[in-house]
Amino acid sequence: MLQTNPYQGHPNLSETDAEVLWQYAKLSQNIKELIAETRRLSEAPDETLLKRLRVLEVKMGLVLTLFKASVWGVINEQSASEGSSDYVDNSADNTAR
Template sequence: MSCDSHMMNPYDGHPALSPLESEVLWEYAKLAQHLNLLTQKTRSLNQLPDNDILPHLRLLEKKMGLVLTLFKASVWGVINEQPPSQGSYNDSNDTTIRH
């Protein structure tokens, strides 16, 4: 079944279907077509040699490392901007042995 989103709904006017049912079936048909296209594209990507994809993945890995570093620095900055809390830690019940 080849359906394009620019085609007319083949379910319109079917005597056994309400207008809503025909629209729902048409949307399912378009969704199935999009999923088939996605499957084809995924298969074509899967068949590409790893050597073609590897440089792009390395670049992405470097960018993600940079994003993680910047995120950690931002969190550290937010933590350091907070005023020290007063009395939030009481070591009177601390039984840790200190030398």
């Protein structure tokens, strides 16, 4: 990385111009490093990250299965309670007549 401002003291540049160009040069260097790093990551995926994501995927599958089972249980409870309350309501209506 650039350590010194190569534009400092240039006869055709003001101090502000030299500083702005210096900041652009540092930004350009950072972007080049970022591009190189993203290329490296895209070409060879991080095996540690993949292993951690696989573990997370298995856990999320388990959570989804448990959630589905819970929803199914709630639906069955509601169906059973509605069926029994209809039965009670019908017999109450028959006795009232």
